[in-house]
Amino acid sequence: MRKLPTLATARLSLRPFLLSDAATVQRLAGERAVADTTLTIPHPYADGMAESWIATHEGAWTRHESATLAITAQDAGLVGAIALRIELPQRRAELGYWIGMPFWNQGYATEAARAIIGFGFAQLSLQRIYAHHFVRNPASGRVMEKAGLRHEGVLRGHFFRWGIPEDVAVWGMLAGDPR
Numbered sequence: 001m002r003k004l005p006t007l008a009t010a011r012l013s014l015r016p017f018l019l020s021d022a023a024t025v026q027r028l029a030g031e032r033a034v035a036d037t038t039l040t041i042p043h044p045y046a047d048g049m050a051e052s053w054i055a056t057h058e059g060a061w062t063r064h065e066s067a068t069l070a071i072t073a074q075d076a077g078l079v080g081a082i083a084l085r086i087e088l089p090q091r092r093a094e095l096g097y098w099i100g101m102p103f104w105n106q107g108y109a110t111e112a113a114r115a116i117i118g119f120g121f122a123q124l125s126l127q128r129i130y131a132h133h134f135v136r137n138p139a140s141g142r143v144m145e146k147a148g149l150r151h152e153g154v155l156r157g158h159f160f161r162w163g164i165p166e167d168v169a170v171w172g173m174l175a176g177d178p179r
């Protein structure tokens with residue numbers, strides 16, 4: 001697949017980010033509460049960061065490093081982001097996502113996760129998809145559970161965020177697991 005795909009679900013379209021999404025990304029991902037439970041979202045989210053991030057997506061896809069898609073809802077537009085960080089030699093990928101605060105608890109992360117997991121197994125021939133969340137972020141664990149991943153364990157103090165070590169839950173799914 002040369003270009004990043006677009007994936008349709010009942011309520012969502014997961015599509016490549018456009019540079020014109022940058023202001024919305026900055027507003028939604030710029031909330032401290034969204035950055036707080038991620039490892040990679042910068043805070044504060046300065047002007048230009050969203051454009052720089054979006055500009056990396058096609059190249060990373062072409063190099064088989066990642067598939068990053070905008071989560072868009074029919075009425076609300078851009079509500080979040082979802083990605084597979086791909087390790088092709090191992091036929092595995094790490095799932096990550098965020099949803100803007102106005103759109104939390106509407107099932108969007110779960111719906112998007114199911115779609116990109118299906119894509120990863122069917123189109124990328126992955127053998128394993130896994131994900132991490134901070135133990136203090138049970139909503140993300142619930143998303144993983146609803147998307148069909150299994151809880152595999154807890155890595156104590158595995159990551160630092162804001163200078164503080166975080167206990168991290170690991171979830172995973174294999175291609176043959178029931179979905």
Ligand SMILES: CC(C)(COP(=O)(O)OP(=O)(O)OC[C@H]1O[C@@H](n2cnc3c(N)ncnc32)[C@H](O)[C@@H]1OP(=O)(O)O)[C@@H](O)C(=O)NCCC(=O)NCCS
Binds near residue numbers: 111
């Ligand atoms: C985690 C996040 C992606 C969830 O997105 P979402 O679209 O609200 O998720 P969904 O609506 O699909 O599912 C959320 C589930 O968590 C549950 N939940 C919400 N807050 C919770 C809490 N404090 N404790 C336990 N469960 C909680 C919801 O009830 C829902 O489960 P249910 O369907 O059984 O009721 C979103 O909160 C977010 O972007 N947070 C900041 C960034 C982040 O943490 N990203 C993930 C990093 S691992």
